[in-house]
Amino acid sequence: MTPPASNGAATGPGLGLGPGVRLVEAGGAPLLARPYFAGGDPGPIVAALALVPELLEATAPFLGAVLGPSAVPLRLKEMVILRTSARASCRYCVEAHTVVARDAGLTVAEVRALRGEADIDGVFADASERAAIGWCDAVVDTGAIPEGARAALASSFPEHLVVELTLLAATTLLLNRFCTALRLPTSPAVLDRLAAEGLAAEGPAAEGPAAEGPAAEGPAAEGPAAEGPAAEGPAAEGLAAEGLAAEGLAAEGPA
Amino acid sequence: MTAGAVAEAIASGALGGRVWLYSNYHCNLACTYCLTDSAPSSPRRELPADAMVTVARQAADLGFAALGVTGGEPFLRPDMPDTLAELGGILPTVVLSNATLFTGRRLERLRPLAGADVAVQVSLDRADAPPNDQLRGDGNHGRVVDAIPRLVSLGIRVRVGTTLDPAAEIPEEERSRLCELHRALGVPDEDHVVRPIVRRGRAAQSGVGVDAGPADLPPELTIPADGAFWSPFGPTIREGRPDLDLLVTRTTDPLSAPAAAIARLAGARPPGDDARMGIR
Numbered sequence: 143m144t145p146p147a148s149n150g151a152a153t154g155p156g157l158g159l160g161p162g163v164r165l166v167e168a169g170g171a172p173l174l175a176r177p178y179f180a181g182g183d184p185g186p187i188v189a190a191l192a193l194v195p196e197l198l199e200a201t202a203p204f205l206g207a208v209l210g211p212s213a214v215p216l217r218l219k220e221m222v223i224l225r226t227s228a229r230a231s232c233r234y235c236v237e238a239h240t241v242v243a244r245d246a247g248l249t250v251a252e253v254r255a256l257r258g259e260a261d262i263d264g265v266f267a268d269a270s271e272r273a274a275i276g277w278c279d280a281v282v283d284t285g286a287i288p289e290g291a292r293a294a295l296a297s298s299f300p301e302h303l304v305v306e307l308t309l310l311a312a313t314t315l316l317l318n319r320f321c322t323a324l325r326l327p328t329s330p331a332v333l334d335r336l337a338a339e340g341l342a343a344e345g346p347a348a349e350g351p352a353a354e355g356p357a358a359e360g361p362a363a364e365g366p367a368a369e370g371p372a373a374e375g376p377a378a379e380g381l382a383a384e385g386l387a388a389e390g391l392a393a394e395g396p397a
Numbered sequence: 398m399t400a401g402a403v404a405e406a407i408a409s410g411a412l413g414g415r416v417w418l419y420s421n422y423h424c425n426l427a428c429t430y431c432l433t434d435s436a437p438s439s440p441r442r443e444l445p446a447d448a449m450v451t452v453a454r455q456a457a458d459l460g461f462a463a464l465g466v467t468g469g470e471p472f473l474r475p476d477m478p479d480t481l482a483e484l485g486g487i488l489p490t491v492v493l494s495n496a497t498l499f500t501g502r503r504l505e506r507l508r509p510l511a512g513a514d515v516a517v518q519v520s521l522d523r524a525d526a527p528p529n530d531q532l533r534g535d536g537n538h539g540r541v542v543d544a545i546p547r548l549v550s551l552g553i554r555v556r557v558g559t560t561l562d563p564a565a566e567i568p569e570e571e572r573s574r575l576c577e578l579h580r581a582l583g584v585p586d587e588d589h590v591v592r593p594i595v596r597r598g599r600a601a602q603s604g605v606g607v608d609a610g611p612a613d614l615p616p617e618l619t620i621p622a623d624g625a626f627w628s629p630f631g632p633t634i635r636e637g638r639p640d641l642d643l644l645v646t647r648t649t650d651p652l653s654a655p656a657a658a659i660a661r662l663a664g665a666r667p668p669g670d671d672a673r674m675g676i677r
Contacts, residue, residue: 164638170642173642173643173645173662174645174658192641193647194646194647195644196648
């Protein structure tokens with residue numbers, strides 16, 4: 143299987159710059175956005191979306207539904223998110239979801255392969271997992287979807303999971319482009335964790351925007367989510383809560 | 398939430414019946430307590446006239462009962478008198494002004510307001526020129542006192558708005574003289590509004606006024622160029638950027654979107670909570 147075109151943890155122009163948009167802080171959060179800040183720093187995705195509170199109100203439940211606990215097992219879910227993010231070269235999402243993937247039980251070797259730093263076939267023995275990974279590559283890449291990838295996925299998963307995996311990859315891709323375009327900063331806690339596990343991005347990425355945004359001053363939204371808002375919500379029972387917390391979407395926002 | 402729910406929130410008093418429009422943010426004055434940090438060089442942040450009329454029409458459809466126009470100094474815009482006359486034909490309108498521009502051609506341009514359902518609320522903070530002008534700029538008191546009779550003689554309803562720092566100890570005798578003054582200028586007591594300085598914008602930099610959050614401020618849908626806010630005290634400026642803490646939505650058209658959102662927010666808090674500071 144072809145590795146991603148580039149390692150998602152590496153970034154090009156923009157390195158060393160701060161966030162590309164104002165990140166709202168708790169004290170200045172708009173009225174409709176305040177529930178998302180109630181449990182602490184909700185992370186830069188929410189902090190950026192809070193600039194348009196009515197879109198945060200609409201987007202957060204959608205993202206929570208797609209990225210949160212569902213019929214797709216957590217391990218597979220994080221594989222899709224990490225692979226899609228790497229394929230789309232999203233530094234922020236790769237860094238955040240490397241941590242979540244490790245917490246979900248993926249090995250360092252598996253994480254490296256998903257990030258395009260090792261061969262997929264040599265690490266993932268399960269055909270259905272390889273089919274899901276191939277499907278991520280197909281969804282991210284422009285142009286026609288290869289029939290082989292479609293057939294491999296269809297032979298491995300029932301229809302409803304085909305739909306959900308596709309929506310998961312597509313939604314991840316949306317977030318990839320959002321986070322990359324807006325140069326969202328990775329929290330210091332995530333960078334520390336990546337460094338501790340030897341999974342920090344090579345090159346200067348780890349010294350990039352992360353330390354400069356407001357998120358650098360708050361509690362780690364993307365870190366092991368046990369301390370985050372997710373831990374208090376209904377999703378806290380499973381590791382899926384950590385994935386949501388990585389996106390800052392686990393807070394029990396307004397219904 | 399439906400338009401009916403917005404009308405219900407207005408009728409019950411949970412939501413203020415006046416929609417405020419920030420016509421622009423620049424001003425010929427630079428008062429020490431200005432919420433919007435306005436000055437001659439401030440970015441204009443203008444709300445186009447057709448957008449104001451659209452808001453007014455939709456506000457009437459939703460059940461709002463009145464409009465307010467503020468700034469900045471609205472009358473720096475040459476199109477303001479005609480726009481106000483149009484707004485007044487849709488809903489009763491009050492426009493806040495420093496009244497320092499009403500001479501010559503600018504005074505003539507106000508003729509469309511004669512007989513229109515538009516009141517001009519003029520800022521006059523103190524009975525005497527020195528303390529007034531310390532807040533509002535040299536010569537302000539004299540210009541305002543000169544302008545009010547001119548407006549009245551044109552047939553324009555004039556109100557006087559007095560903004561005070563609650564920490565400033567203003568003798569009762571001076572307050573009485575201020576009331577005598579506005580009466581003498583043709584403005585009756587029911588058209589004299591007194592309110593505290595709210596510590597936002599330049600007032601925060603100057604360290605004056607009262608701290609007021611959404612619990613203290615009556616919900617009154619307010620539309621500047623940047624979105625829809627909780628109150629006319631909401632779209633303040635800090636370091637050149639609008640404060641967002643009282644932002645409701647960025648969407649302003651259709652007006653039902655922010656109206657429904659503010660009605661939902663207003664409905665979630667105890668009634669009468671905002672009466673404590675008398676900020677109206």
